[in-house]
Amino acid sequence: MEFIIILIFYAYIIFKDLIPMFKNKSKKEAIIYSVMVTISLTVLILKVFNVDIPGPTGFIKNIVKSLK
DSSP, rough: HHHHHHHHHHHHHHIIHHHHHHTTOHHHHHHHHHHHHHHHHHOOOOOOOOOOOOOOOHHHHHHHHOOO
C-alpha cells in the first residue's frame, strides 16, 4: 500500500514540476531535478521494502582514523 502511495505522490510531483520545466526550455534544471527525484524515489522504495541502505559513516570513520 505504501508503494502505491509513493508512486502516486511522485507522479503528481513529476506532472506538477518536471513537465513545466521541459515546456519552459529549462532543460539543465529539469535534468538535475529528474536525477534528484529518481534518486530519492529509489531510496524511498528501498526503505519501504526494508532494504538496508548503508550510510557513509563507516567510510568517514576510516578517513578520520587514518588522519590521526
